[in-house]
Amino acid sequence: EAEDAVQEIFIDLWKSAGRFDPSIASEPAFIAMISRRRLIDRRRRNSKRLDAAASVPIEEIDVDSGQSVGPGVEIAEEASLANDAMRTLKPEQQRVLRLAVCDGWSHQQIADKLRMPLGTVKTHVRRGLIRVRELLESDKPDRPGRNAT
Template sequence: MTSRSAAQPTILERVAAGDPGAVKDVLSRYSALVWSLASGLSRDPHEIEDVVQDIFVDVWRSSKRYDPRVASEATFIATIARRRVIDRRRRAGRRVDPEPLEEELAPGADDPSLRQVDIEDEAMQAKEVLAELSGDRRRVLELSVVTGLTHREIAADTGIPLGTVKSHIRRGLVEVSERLKARRVAHGEDGE
């Protein structure tokens, strides 16, 4: 008995083999699926088009990994699409919209070398305060803030339940904030 891939290659197997007609076939068959998954990301059609393009680029790159014995082509492509949409959401969530500064800068505050010293000092203080936290709370907070893992990824990596991960992060951030504020007050730096 011959296997399906030996008798007639799938579209993704043809893409992996470099068949130029396969690209058109993939787009024809799966563009609606990919578009519908990408549409959940945004109402902006330009952003959706960008995501769809990124997804199909990933499909071309990943086509050699496709195994019809493991999953259907639709499942394989949908998995790639979901991952790309999730990545986009994460990046969008981390993006900070710049806001104009309303306050007048102090004399010398426009000197980049002074601002760099302030940033380095703040980072050092935050690192010191983070090191003061208890074991699991510190570890979970570092994985979230420093490494950029999601709550679910942290739970999977550490074996700590998801709810506990969220509590550690929330309480850890509050504790770090309170300790930093206490340091500023102790050094007469807090303007409150």
């Protein structure tokens, strides 16, 4: 998946090279902008696939067949766990984190939209990500260093 994303980014960079204007932005900024847009597009496409996978009724999944339920179901389960972890955050922190992570907004865009200081937005995102990661890691039974009870 990551290799495909990198390849798509390089293709976009190649196609967009003629639009680069050093008087507007630096090369790294130009590359970052194209990369960000491509990754957001991929996320949107993948979320549509995830919605389609989630629409399969659970009764239709044959657990006894020995076949894998597929990556769509696994992703849906992980997304559900992440969503549950997000719900433990304060409402304001949830909103900021969803705009940043799910919608792909920049910290500055969030600050402008919510009329919040940029530093506060960055703090909400950082602390929210740390908290969600902690909750997700504590939920893994095979996590290294975890004591079996």
